[in-house]
Amino acid sequence: xxxxxxxxxxxxxxxxxxxxxxxxxxxxxxxxxxxxxxxxxxxxxxxxxxxxxxxxxxxxxxxxxxxxxxxxxxxxxxxxxxxxxxxxxxxxxxxxxxxxxxxxxxxxxxxxxxxxxxxxxxxxxxxxxxxxxxxxxxxxxxxxxxxxxxxxxxxxxxxxxxxxxxxx
Amino acid sequence: xxxxxxxxxxxxxxxxxxxxxxxxxxxxxxxxxxxxxxxxxxxxxxxxxxxxxxxxxxxxxxxxxxxxxxxxxxxxxxxxxxxxxxxxxxxxxxxxxxxxxxxxxxxxxxxxxxxxxxxxxxxxxxxxxxxxxxxxxxxxxxxxxxxxxxxxxxxxxxxxxxxxxxxxxxxxxxxxxxxxxxxxxxxxxxxxxxxx
Numbered sequence: 001x002x003x004x005x006x007x008x009x010x011x012x013x014x015x016x017x018x019x020x021x022x023x024x025x026x027x028x029x030x031x032x033x034x035x036x037x038x039x040x041x042x043x044x045x046x047x048x049x050x051x052x053x054x055x056x057x058x059x060x061x062x063x064x065x066x067x068x069x070x071x072x073x074x075x076x077x078x079x080x081x082x083x084x085x086x087x088x089x090x091x092x093x094x095x096x097x098x099x100x101x102x103x104x105x106x107x108x109x110x111x112x113x114x115x116x117x118x119x120x121x122x123x124x125x126x127x128x129x130x131x132x133x134x135x136x137x138x139x140x141x142x143x144x145x146x147x148x149x150x151x152x153x154x155x156x157x158x159x160x161x162x163x164x165x166x167x168x
Numbered sequence: 169x170x171x172x173x174x175x176x177x178x179x180x181x182x183x184x185x186x187x188x189x190x191x192x193x194x195x196x197x198x199x200x201x202x203x204x205x206x207x208x209x210x211x212x213x214x215x216x217x218x219x220x221x222x223x224x225x226x227x228x229x230x231x232x233x234x235x236x237x238x239x240x241x242x243x244x245x246x247x248x249x250x251x252x253x254x255x256x257x258x259x260x261x262x263x264x265x266x267x268x269x270x271x272x273x274x275x276x277x278x279x280x281x282x283x284x285x286x287x288x289x290x291x292x293x294x295x296x297x298x299x300x301x302x303x304x305x306x307x308x309x310x311x312x313x314x315x316x317x318x319x320x321x322x323x324x325x326x327x328x329x330x331x332x333x334x335x336x337x338x339x340x341x342x343x344x345x346x347x348x349x350x351x352x353x354x355x356x357x358x359x360x361x362x363x364x
Contacts, residue, residue, distance in 0.1 A: 001349065013330075077333050134258075141337070150169065153354070
């Protein structure tokens with residue numbers, strides 16, 4: 001457990017520092033964040049034509065209320081935590097790659113739900129928006145990471161059992 | 169797993185509700201400790217860190233006129249900055265929900281240890297948050313203090329980002345994993361894989 005936590009924290013710190021570098025922000029994080037805003041707008045538009053997206057901003061045409069998707073709101077930090085946890089754990093690289101891909105998808109699906117829910121919540125009530133945005137949603141996203149990681153551990157555990165039987 | 173998730177969702181709202189009501193007294197000791205640390209570390213820059221409802225106010229040894237920092241002796245008032253301590257302390261209700269949603273033999277001792285560890289991280293996070301506030305709002309007079317060690321801007325930026333974006337959600341999750349590895353939910357998973 002201690003070895004896992006140490007490796008995990010080292011990978012986490014390295015990836016987190018990498019994410020903060022200016023070229024990574026410019027070429028990866030900012031375009032990815034803008035893509036999330038556009039994707040959110042694409043998902044909302046069939047149901048609500050009063051929404052526009054430009055850059056990393058989502059806006060209601062009628063009320064003028066807008067949200068800007070910033071660092072910390074794009075699910076990248078949660079993905080980094082998941083990648084660090086998966087890489088720190090002993091498993092085949094194939095299993096790790098599949099877990100990272102599926103985990104990334106699970107985090108981003110929930111993150112899109114978060115962005116859309118906050119967008120509507122902010123248009124309705126700023127006080128609730130701030131509370132849920134700053135405190136509740138980050139906890140839910142981390143819970144998502146935790147669940148993905150436990151499911152991955154359980155998968156590894158079921159894969160290991162037949163091997164133990166054969167060897168034993 | 170389903171039972172765990174159900175209990176977490178059932179506990180999250182009351183835990184966050186209680187924390188919202190009680191976060192001013194919860195933050196008081198952390199504000200006191202961080203304030204004492206900062207005012208001793210930077211006596212020419214930081215006057216005090218005091219509680220103001222759920223927020224903290226970082227009082228400096230400067231005044232302000234037309235957007236410019238001026239010595240306190242020439243100013244009409246002392247410059248202070250509002251610090252939102254809740255962006256750090258929400259780790260406590262999150263951990264509480266995770267902890268009590270998990271079936272385990274003993275609840276209280278592990279929980280108190282967890283809260284203690286999270287509270288220490290809360291104090292560290294508060295110091296990082298104040299350092300970032302001083303870096304951004306005070307700037308050169310903060311970095312150019314004679315005879316005082318001031319971390320460089322990159323270290324302050326990374327420690328701030330790490331303390332605010334990662335630690336408040338990650339620390340409860342790691343604590344929960346390490347304390348729950350023998351619970352029915354996680355039993356055997358770490359033994360079979362990590363320690364084999």
